[in-house]
Amino acid sequence: MNCPDPLPLDHAKILRYKNHKARISEFLSGSMEWKDDSLKPVRDAIRKSLRATQAQSCFYCRRMIATERRNMGEAIEHFLDKSKSYYRKWAFHPLNLVIACQPCNFVKSTKDLGDAAVQTATYLQPHTGTFKWPHPYFDSYSENIKISPGPVYSPIPGAPRHNQASVMIKDLELNSIADIDDRVQFTAREIQKLQRRAFRMARRQRKFGSKERYEAYLTELENRIERGFSDIFMV
Incomplete structure (x- = not known):
């Protein structure tokens, strides 16, 4: 994740x-x-x-x-x-x-x-x-909670903190269909914003400063766009 x-x-x-x-x-x-x-x-x-x-x-x-x-x-x-x-x-x-x-x-x-x-x-x-709930530092998120495409959240059967994971998912309403749609729509909008920023930077390459700074910024945008698609499709 x-x-x-x-x-x-x-x-x-x-x-x-x-x-x-x-x-x-x-x-x-x-x-x-x-x-x-x-x-x-x-x-x-x-x-x-x-x-x-x-x-x-x-x-x-x-x-x-x-x-x-x-x-x-x-x-x-x-x-x-x-x-x-x-x-x-x-x-x-x-x-x-x-x-x-x-x-x-x-x-x-x-x-x-x-x-x-x-x-x-x-x-x-x-x-x-x-x-x-599973503790952020004492417990492993990936050992206790499974995120399927959607994304859909579910406690992992037999996990060390199965009960706590179930409570967290319920309390945060992570298994709500409406919230799933909201999360997908939110991430899609963020991807669109990042893509627009990437195009703007491509058009003003000469005004951005050093080549290294320009490349680093584009790499950051590329990584965040890929993460956005991963959030939606879990790929």
Whole structure:
């Protein structure tokens, strides 16, 4: 699939930057909220890292996410929701963050995905407790969820997290026929946008700068178009 499986933890080093550590400490102390402007540099750095490690795809539905100036198509998703007081300490934890498309983020909302042991745990670890969905970093997506052409999502029989996969698919409405059509239409529109960008770049080759930069940009567009077709046809 588009997202690496398992996801790497490239953004952990961001938390060690001196300026970021100070802002994060203020948040953890309760003196500021997630949307505070002073946290924007930290959020931007984490977003950029997660985009790269997830190949600009939603962790939950694996759909390609369009890169937009104001990030309207995506959200930094807290697997264990930061609005819960007992999860606030993990608001910036690398093992608690993924990029999600806005539909998945909206439907997931503030669901509590941990049991009592997770809620009272000091450390976020594989055996902290029981999670209600497959965990982004502790569990393999491809071992637990099958995506068939459509795309159609189904838990893999006998998978390690079969029950959790079933709950996630149901909760996010990934098995909804209407949502399947919406996802196909969305991806088709994104492919059209990428194709138009490719044609525009081809027409203005001499104005784009160095040949290396031009080739790199076209390669990126080509890869994203191929990923879009893969999202639709699963090829």
